[in-house]
Amino acid sequence: MIKVNGRNFEWEKNLTVTKLLQKKNYTFPSIVVQINGKFIPQAQYETALINDGDDVKVIHLTSGG
């Protein structure tokens, strides 16, 4: 189990940021990703691995309207 924005989410092996975004259907273009407080640049989404128990933040910058 991992935390995504403070809520529980099922972890799986080889979970990358890209995979997590797909699973959550997070398609908004302006987001900020942190794993355990560490900022992950967009260029590393494909490779950055998320481990079981990690605290992940996927912050969507306010938009709409």
Add this chain to the structure above:
Amino acid sequence: MNVEKIKAAHKLLAEFKYTPGKLDKGYANKSLYINVSENKIEAKPVTEMMKEKFTGGRGFGLWYLWNAVTPETKWNDPENEIIISPGPVGGITQYPGAGKSLVVSLSPLTGSVMDSNVGGHFGPLLKFSGWDALELQGKAEKDVVIFIDGNAGIIRIEEAPEEALDSHLLVEQLYEIYADTPEDKRNISVVSTGAAAEHILYGMLNFSLYDTRRKAVRLKQAGRGGIGTVLRDKKVKAIVVKFKGVKGNLNNPADFAALAKTGIKMHKEIHAGDDKQCQMRVRGTTYLVKIMNDYDLLPVCNFKYGSHPDGNKIAAPKWIENFNIGKADGCWYGCTLSCSKVICDYELKTGPYKGQKVVTDAPEYETIAGVGSNCGIFDPQFIIEANFYCDTYGVDTISFGTTTAFLMECYENGIINRQITGGLDLRFGNQDAAMELLHQMARGEGFGRIAGLGVRKCKELFVREYGAGAAFLNDIGMEVKGLEYAEYVSKESLVQQGGFGMANKGPQHDEAWLIFMDMVNNQLPTFENKAEALHYFPMFRTWLGLVGLCKLPWNDIVPENNAQTDEPAKIPEHVQNYVDIFNAVTGKNIDKKEMILQSERVYNFQKVFNIKMGFGTREHDKIPYRSVGPVTVEEYESRQDRYDSQLKELLGMETEGKSTEEKLKALREYREAQYEKLVDAVYERRGWTPNGIPKLETLQKLGIDLPEVVEVVQKSL
């Protein structure tokens, strides 16, 4: 078009001459008052007090309207005014999105004060003509056109019996009449509405610009609250301004170099970042359709659902196919974000202009969601056609979409039927019926006139005339204060429910759009956090309307390093840009804190204005349950896993073996109680009483404790 004949029919009713002057640090320091009952035209000074307490734009509009009306004034009384003001920063060409005007009036929908923002060239040209605001009062006996010549210093009220009412024709005619040469058209802007505004309560205003590259007139809309209806009630067909000589320094800014430097930095940011972010330059706001559909926020079938498998049929790629991209897509000079898209050579398929080819402004997100998905319609061609006709008829697409969706749900529930609708089969998805409803509004016929009353009055009518149950209608009728909801599903964001419910004018997203911060990011876990967000963001966004700026360049593009800042959601660098350009234009020395204080003054004044008009207290911030949670069994069951798990996690309820009705009831009790707690927290943060009235110490602290303001509050405490 026989322009000579139209022109010959004009009769001069009043003329006023003035000496055009230079602006001083963003202000003309005078405003233009026109009374069409008395054919009176005069100049009024803009005082230091006005600038200090109200800044400009919406602030000036509210102040003038406050002084024009009493608590007894109705929207269609001659005393009601329409005030148009661009704000001190408005009209600069160095920074994107700087051509906004704010329009203020008493609303036919809410009965209280309304503000609506709009692009187009009118506001800046009005200011360059020497006026910080235009204050229009009275009712003409016969149709008139008001003409402001900002170079010659002449203002005229002219009887104008021959012009068309529908904006796409009327505005073309007026450009032909008032332009000296074809090249002169670029110097003209027109405020107008359309035929439907005579028959409905949500008539809107078109603000034009002349697109020199496409050689066509284009229209931007002050959509919300029925101000177009007020314009037609005054028998004003149009207001025309003409000013030749727009250039970058006409505001006479205090520090031109600082203004240019901030603007260049922003243009570079857009150039480098837009393609990687929202692609506003290519897609405009249509990019939001897919996002909202993906996050279950796109209204479908009267806000029952937040997504639909056909959502992709009205997403950005379908619009790009129709856009004429790459020309002048800004609605004011210097806007490199260029989101104002255009569709050329569109052949109309219905209505009085069937078969004609038109250049039309493309639908934006709100329109696509409102007249499209919310009505169960996923056909881009229908949406283009509906958008064109709403614009030319003077119909607010948001109110039309939300009202039509509500009527469709009433129809499907048997509350209204074919007999009542005059034969219209108003099922969700029936685009022919929706289009006919729109044409009926323009003709002032049939069920279109009923639909034109808006959701609140339709609810009252259906209860009174057809014995409908008020409770269900109040649950599904998406309005607050009489204004129809903007097009976002707020069920899973308590903060957004509050953003809609506690907005001064009614549920419009331009006060606060906080769904991601709340629902997705989970950044606002406590009521204190939620209240702080519902303090800061409405105040920040109000500020844009005080000075004449567009919201989109604030957060539809962000700096590359925004993610690493302390408060990414606020886009701190852009907020600093705004402080810098305000100071560069006006010569003042505000900071980010004073910026919010400027807004708080006006925001609280508007709140007191609502109270003065008999609204503004807690009962007026109540919201329909459809915006809070699932009303019907089918809604609940469509997202059963989500709701069941919430009942377990939040209430410890064992959902196994419980009926949907039992679960609906428990969820509703919980969510409604949460909303009341939120209201308590927000009122406290804003310095208001539990009944939503600004406390005297709040007004004193903000320096908006004018005697007449204090008097209203004291009576209500």
